[in-house]
Amino acid sequence: MTQRTTVIDLASFQSGLTVDNYKAIGAEYAIVKISESTNYTNPYIRSLIDLSAAGGIKGYAFYHFGRFHNDAQAVAEANYFINAAKARANVKPGTLMILDAEIQGMPTSSVITFLDTLRAAGYRTGFYTYKYLLPNFDLEAIHPHMDMFWLAAYPLANGRAADKNPDFNYFPSTNYVDLWQYTDNLLGYNVDGSITITDNAIKLFNPSTAPAPAPQPKVDQSKPVVNPQTTWTDTLGDTWHSEDGTFTSNQAINLRWGAKISSAKITTLPAGSVVKYDAWSNHSGYVWIRQPRGNGQFGYMVCRDAKTNEAFGTFE
Template sequence: MTERKTVIDLASFQSHLTVDDYKAIGADYAIVKTTESTNYVNPYIRSLIDRSAGGGIKGFAFYHFGRFHNDAQAVAEANYFIANSKAQANVQPGTLMILDAEISNMPTSSVIAFLNTVRNAGYHPGFYTYKYLLPNFNLEAIHPNMDMFWLAAYPLANGKAAGKNPDFNYFPSANYVDMWQHTDNLLGYNVDGSITLTDNAINLFNPSEAPTPEPNKPIEQEKPAIKPTLPAHNWVDDLGVRWFAEKGTFTSNTDLHLRWGASPSSSVIAMLHAGDIVKYDAWARTNGFVYVRQPRPNGQYGYVAVQDARTNEPFGKFE
C-alpha cells in the first residue's frame, strides 16, 4: 500500500507562520509559490523555506500561477518561473516545478508548451488544477508532458478547518492523480493541505535533497512581518474573523468594491478599477474571499476582496 504523506503549499499569505506553527502542522513536504505571470515574484520565498525546514519539512517543490492565453506567453512565463526559482531558491535540476492552472481560457497547447519548457530545462514538470476546471483541458494530451498531476477539490466548504486524513468518499475521481489537495484550511492554519496518493508523488519531492536554511543564519521564529506599531500578529475581530498582519500593496486587475467591512453586504466606499492600488496592513479569509484591510484617516479602515478563497484566483497582483 502506498504511504500517504501530508503536503502544504505556501505563498505570501503564509508568511506569518512560525517554526512552531510548522511543527504543529506536522506536514512532510511543502510546495512554495515562486512566481505569477511575468511580473510577480513571491518576496517571502527564502523565509518560507527556512521556517518550514526548521519546522520539519523534509522536501520541497515550487509552483507558478499561470496567466497565459497562448503558447508564446506560456513559454515566457515558464522561463520567468525557472529563472526566478534559481535566483530566489537555488533550485537544482530534477526539482519538481508545477504549473498552477486556474484561470479561464488557458489552452491545452499552452499548458503543454509551459510543461515542456520546464522539462527541457532539466526539471520535473507538474500540473495542478481544480476538479471543476478539468473539462477546460485535454488531460490525455497533457499527461505525457507532465511528471506529476495534483488535483484540488474540497469536501469541506467555506474554509472550515480540516484534518490531515480526508474523506475519500469525496475523492475527485480522475485519471493520473498523484496528489489530492483536499482543504484550504489545514488544521485551522489557513494553509492548503494535500495528501499524496502515489509513490511517484513522494519520490518527486527528493527529500534527501531538500533546501536547507541559509548557512550561518539562525532560523527566524517570531520575526514580525510589519512594524510594531501595527496590531498584534494575528487577532480575531468582533465578527469572529481571524486577521493576519501583513503589510503590502495590491494592484487590481479588474473592477472591485472597496467597502467599509469585509463582507459583500457592507457599504461601498469606492469602486476600484484595473490598475488601482491599495496599500494594506492585514488580510483574512471570510465570506468566500480573501480580504485585505486598508488603513484610512481617523483610525478607519477599508476592505476589499482580493482573491477567491475557493479557487485561490487573485484579482490582481501583490507586492
C-alpha cells in the same frame, strides 16, 4: 500499499506561520509559490523555506500561477519561473516545478508548451488545477508532459478547518491523480493541505544532493572569514556571512534543517565527515555553517563552541 503523506503549499499569505506552527501541522513536504505571470515573484520564498524546514519539512517542490493565453506567453512565464526559482531558492534541475492552472481560457497546447519548457531546462514537471476546471483541459494530451498531477477538490466548504484524514468518499475519481488537495484550511492554520495518492508523489518530493561547490583555496583555520559585503540577517534574527569552504568534523555532529538546536534533525554525521558550506553564523552559543542541498534547501550544523572557541573539526 501507498503511504499517505501530508503536503502543504505556501504562498505569501502564509508568511506569518512560525516554526512551532509548522511543527504542530506536522507535514513532511511543502510546495512553495515562486512566481505569477511575468511580473510577480513571491517576496517570502526564502523565509517560507527556512521556517518550514526548521519546523520539520524535509522536501520541497515549487509552483507558478499561470496567466498565459497562448504559447508565446507560456514560454515567457516558464522562463520567468525558472529564473526566479534559481535566483531566490537555488532550485536545481531535477526538482519538481508545477504549473498552477486556474484561469479561464488557458489552452491545452499552451499548458504543454509551459511544461515542455521546464523539461527542456532539466526540471520535473507538475500540473495543478481544480476538478471543476478539468473540462477546460485535455488531460490525456497533457499527461505525457507531466511527471505529477495535483488536483484540488474540497469535501468541506472553503474556509472550514479540516484534519489530516480526508474523507475518501469524496475523492475526485479522475485519472492520473498523484496528489489531492482537499482543504484550504488544514488544522485551522489557513494553509492548503494535500495528501499523497501515489508513491510517485512522495518520490518526487525527496530532496536531491546539490553539486558540490568548486574547490576553494585554503584559509586560516582559526576562524571563518568575514566578507562585510555579503552579510545578512535571516527571518529568525540570526546574522549570516557568506563564505565558501569545507569543514571536516572530528566528532559526530547533527545536521539539521534549521540553525537551532531545536531544529529537526536530518541525520547525524560521523566523525570525519566532509561538509561543503556557503555561509556561517555565530549565535546561540555556537558557530553554525550552512550546507547547500537540492530543491532550494540547506542543512545546518555547529562547527565551533562560540564561548570556548573550540572547533569541532578543521576548515579549509
